[in-house]
Amino acid sequence: MDVVPVSLAGRSYDVTIKRGCVLDDFAHGASEYFESYRAKGAVKARKVPVVADTNTHLIFKAALEQSLASEGLAPDWFVVEPGEGAKSWAVLEQLTDWLLELGITRSDHVIALGGGVVGDLTGFACAVLKRGCEFIQIPTTLLAQVDSSVGGKTAINTRAGKNLIGAFHQPAAVFIDPMVLDTLPDREMRAGYAEVIKYALLGDAVFFDWLSDNGTKVLAREPDALAHAIATSIRAKAAIVAEDERETTGVRALLNLGHTFGHALEAETGFSDRLLHGEAVATGMVLAAQYSARRGDISQEDAKRASTAIGDAGLPANVASLGITCSGSALADHMRHDKKMEGGTLPFLLLKGIGQAYLARDVELADIAEFLGEQLGAQ
Numbered sequence: 001m002d003v004v005p006v007s008l009a010g011r012s013y014d015v016t017i018k019r020g021c022v023l024d025d026f027a028h029g030a031s032e033y034f035e036s037y038r039a040k041g042a043v044k045a046r047k048v049p050v051v052a053d054t055n056t057h058l059i060f061k062a063a064l065e066q067s068l069a070s071e072g073l074a075p076d077w078f079v080v081e082p083g084e085g086a087k088s089w090a091v092l093e094q095l096t097d098w099l100l101e102l103g104i105t106r107s108d109h110v111i112a113l114g115g116g117v118v119g120d121l122t123g124f125a126c127a128v129l130k131r132g133c134e135f136i137q138i139p140t141t142l143l144a145q146v147d148s149s150v151g152g153k154t155a156i157n158t159r160a161g162k163n164l165i166g167a168f169h170q171p172a173a174v175f176i177d178p179m180v181l182d183t184l185p186d187r188e189m190r191a192g193y194a195e196v197i198k199y200a201l202l203g204d205a206v207f208f209d210w211l212s213d214n215g216t217k218v219l220a221r222e223p224d225a226l227a228h229a230i231a232t233s234i235r236a237k238a239a240i241v242a243e244d245e246r247e248t249t250g251v252r253a254l255l256n257l258g259h260t261f262g263h264a265l266e267a268e269t270g271f272s273d274r275l276l277h278g279e280a281v282a283t284g285m286v287l288a289a290q291y292s293a294r295r296g297d298i299s300q301e302d303a304k305r306a307s308t309a310i311g312d313a314g315l316p317a318n319v320a321s322l323g324i325t326c327s328g329s330a331l332a333d334h335m336r337h338d339k340k341m342e343g344g345t346l347p348f349l350l351l352k353g354i355g356q357a358y359l360a361r362d363v364e365l366a367d368i369a370e371f372l373g374e375q376l377g378a379q
């Protein structure tokens with residue numbers, strides 16, 4: 001078992017990574033968070049609010065019910081449709097109304113059981129409910145396990161874009177059971193793996209080499225390899241978040257490696273199933289590596305190594321093969337509205353080497369447009 005502390009001033013919490021910590025003995029491991037439910041004499045006494053989507057509800061209902069029953073508790077379910085649509089004002093309103101009807105107090109812990117969508121929605125609901133109540137993350141996708149469940153970013157989407165309404169609100173605890181990934185579709189598994197490669201590329205060359213040798217095992221969900229990949233990723237994320245909780249010093253920005261390019265690709269494909277977030281980030285990291293090589297920050301060989309790692313994982317390494325028909329400048333235009341844009345330049349996460357990301361502040365968007373044009377034309 002690994003317990004990774006996320007050390008934040010006045011608000012530290014543990015990430016538990018252990019096979020079975022959710023499916024076998026969640027109620028036992030999380031027992032301390034259920035005190036308030038045990039103490040209540042209300043109608044809903046001994047009922048623990050759990051937010052899930054229809055898939056995670058169906059798959060994990062029995063296991064969670066059984067586990068909570070061992071502590072004399074039962075889940076009270078709030079189930080949303082799978083997909084980004086659940087991160088909306090409408091669903092947020094239903095969820096907060098439901099929680100208020102239950103009589104949730106600030107010391108009660110709400111459980112988020114699902115991928116990034118359920119985690120972001122539940123986290124944001126808990127951030128605003130009575131000016132902040134507690135929540136516990138049980139991430140069930142690889143992406144949520146290695147990235148979105150830790151760090152306290154919560155949000156919903158609006159017409160103007162993704163994650164534009166949100167808050168920093170840290171969970172009280174995160175329970176990661178690699179076993180829950182057994183049912184995750186392979187495509188979602190690969191998409192989450194892109195974020196694992198991200199930690200290696202941005203700051204850990206040793207991990208990059210390890211992934212080159214063991215990536216297939218991670219994707220095949222071999223217990224030891226999977227646990228190592230998750231724990232290494234979480235340790236990296238915890239260290240970055242502890243240093244820069246609210247993305248004010250530039251350290252947390254490192255986590256955006258591949259994301260500015262990736263966001264443009266997601267926008268161009270309409271944030272649809274055509275290109276999952278992790279897939280867009282994968283291609284985005286290859287583009288960041290290639291652009292770094294183009295300006296002479298890294299060798300072509302290193303750029304090739306990054307692209308091979310991504311291609312070998314079955315992720316889209318070549319932007320030209322995505323079937324995007326727009327021009328380089330149309331793609332770059334999606335970056336123009338980025339919050340960080342200043343004058344004609346945009347701070348960009350680039351590579352000085354494998355395992356050495358840095359924030360370049362001199363990147364002209366016009367040059368990015370030209371580069372993207374070259375890449376879109378290259379087969």
Ligand code: ADP
Nearest residue numbers: 053055082115116117140141143144180183184
């Ligand atoms: P992400 O974590 O990548 O943001 P989502 O929350 O959108 O992703 O989840 C991706 C999809 O995977 C959803 O359809 C969700 O219901 C499904 N899902 C989540 N966890 C599991 C699991 N452990 N097994 C099977 N499907 C899952």
Ligand code: ZN
Nearest residue numbers: 147195277281
């Ligand atoms: Zn991401």
